[in-house]
Amino acid sequence: MVLDFFRKIGKLEPFEIRQSSLVLCLIAPGVYLYSICIVYFNKDAIEIPVTKYLFAGLFLIVGLLPFLKKKGVQDFYGFYVFLSLLIFQHYLTYIVVLNNFSIDYLLGTLIVMFGGILMMNNRVLIVFFSASQLLHMGYRVLEATNLDQVTEFSILISITTIFIYSIIILNGTMRYKQSLLELNKNLENGIRERTIELEE
Numbered sequence: 001m002v003l004d005f006f007r008k009i010g011k012l013e014p015f016e017i018r019q020s021s022l023v024l025c026l027i028a029p030g031v032y033l034y035s036i037c038i039v040y041f042n043k044d045a046i047e048i049p050v051t052k053y054l055f056a057g058l059f060l061i062v063g064l065l066p067f068l069k070k071k072g073v074q075d076f077y078g079f080y081v082f083l084s085l086l087i088f089q090h091y092l093t094y095i096v097v098l099n100n101f102s103i104d105y106l107l108g109t110l111i112v113m114f115g116g117i118l119m120m121n122n123r124v125l126i127v128f129f130s131a132s133q134l135l136h137m138g139y140r141v142l143e144a145t146n147l148d149q150v151t152e153f154s155i156l157i158s159i160t161t162i163f164i165y166s167i168i169i170l171n172g173t174m175r176y177k178q179s180l181l182e183l184n185k186n187l188e189n190g191i192r193e194r195t196i197e198l199e200e
Contacts, residue, residue: 009122010079017066017074020081020119024063031088032056038104045105046098051091058084082125085116089133097140101147101155109137110158117166130166134159 012020035052039045062084065073073080092109099105113133120126137159141152 006079007075009124010076010082012078012121016121017077020077021063021066023119024059024081024084028056028060028063031059034108038108042102042104045102047095055088055091058088078120078122078125082120082122082129085112085119086129086132089113089116089129090136093133093136093140096137097144101141101144101151106155110162113159114162114165117162117169126166126169130163134163 032052035047039047062080065080066077089109089112092105092112096102096105096109113130117126117130120129138156141147141155144152147155
């Protein structure tokens with residue numbers, strides 16, 4: 001029962017698996033290089049030293065999983081992508097707080113949040129991903145004592161806007177996907193009917 005639920009929310013079409021795999025393989029070195037650049041240009045940056053290797057490795061492994069051609073990977077791949085992005089997203093929020101909401105870390109966090117939403121295709125995963133980030137960042141901002149009201153308001157508005165846009169994107173994507181599925185089903189039915197006609 002639980003496995004069926006995760007299979008349902010993690011199921012991706014073959015082209016979606018290829019696309020997600022490619023993006024994650026590109027993110028892997030990107031995470032590493034971004035971390036090095038920030039520390040190079042911002043000498044006061046605080047990072048947990050080993051995490052750039054861990055996340056680069058995580059994204060590379062998840063990106064290469066489809067090449068195993070295992071049914072378990074194919075059935076749950078969307079969930080693996082979601083899980084890796086969710087962990088990374090909450091890590092980034094923690095690092096933003098460690099660096100006193102520095103703009104370089106904050107921008108990176110917002111980009112990953114929006115990009116992560118675009119990589120997912122299941123309602124449950126998108127809503128959970130964006131809502132959990134909204135709550136986490138909102139809590140961290142309201143708890144912070146070193147933020148002025150303008151900065152606090154700006155961060156909260158940015159995160160809320162991404163959450164709202166994720167719902168809009170979600171609705172548009174789901175409608176488009178449903179129309180494609182219906183079109184595909186109609187084409188299959190048409191082909192089946194034509195085949196029967198030809199056989200007769």
